[in-house]
Amino acid sequence: MTLKVEFCGEWFDADRTKPFTIGREGDLVVDDNPYLHRQFLTIAYQDDLWWLTNTGSRLSATVSDSEGNMQAWLAPGARLPLVFARTSVLFTAGPTTYEVGIVGETPTFESSSPERTQVGETTIGPVALTESQKLLILSLAEAVLRGRGSSASIPTSAQAAAKLGWTITRFNRKLDNVCDKLSRHGVRGLRGGQQKLAVNRRARLVEHAVASRLVVAGDLDLLEENYRRASLERAEEEARTGS
Structure with missing residues (x-):
């Protein structure tokens, strides 16, 4: 299973043999924003799954599937398995919000869209x-x-x-x-x-x-x-x- 990471139209390949780091420094340098951790997020392959870990100490990230049906709040020290075909990661450092896309070749789960009904306005x-x-x-x-x-x-x-x-x-x-x-x-x-x-x-x-x-x-x-x-x-x- 391969994994690709996208930010601002630029694509990166995650390597199973070593962690892929995201932050002010690392494999994906997001920004020189001083509010952003030097290494904020890490993607690593372990136990036959890709995992996303928040290695920062202050910032959290919002993680969701491509349809918005699953959402998790990834607090400092927490980790989540990357099981969908595409995962969206949003996080805010100071006044700026960033979005990183993570795309897997063979997703573990496929999301389905629940029926949405009209209530109120x-x-x-x-x-x-x-x-x-x-x-x-x-x-x-x-x-x-x-x-x-x-x-x-x-x-x-x-x-x-x-x-x-x-x-x-x-x-x-x-x-x-x-x-x-x-x-x-x-x-x-x-x-x-x-x-x-x-x-x-x-x-x-x-x-x-x-x-x-x-x-x-x-x-x-x-x-x-x-x-x-x-x-x-x-x-x-x-x-x-x-x-």
Whole structure:
């Protein structure tokens, strides 16, 4: 069984005889981002399986199959077998989110897509989103969705709120609601200890939403329409006030 690793359109071969390292240094040099570990992820062949291990001490990675039906949160020190034909690995270091693809020649498992039904305004799998909740996620994940398979910066809450035409208070309230909803569905990393919201919840939300196909590139039309509407409303307001 061979294994190939892809990042930003560049392909690498993993060798069964030695670990393949990913990070600021290693076989796959992701970036010189100082927030990224020198060696963050390791791929190695053991017990007739390829394994992905988080060898870092602070960062986690979101791992999913190509259909978004399986997702795991790979914490420091944890490891997972690579059993699908294609595995997507998303992780965030500082303000930047990266995506690495891992492709196996003979997958151990084949994923199947569960039936998705319409509930409420928008449904992706078991999680129903209102239009405003979906817009919020799209505003944060836009750069990642447009640059799938590469790297992208996640906007601040203030930047995303401004593009949506929302106040920062409204944005943060809806962000709280989305994180609470997904946490109730078992998504880890959106809240810290003792119900305190995690500092990096925006990055974790984007990783989960993209990896699970909660939002996809085709949904960006909805975001563009909202941007146009918000811009028109701002122009009309400026015309009324003479500013």
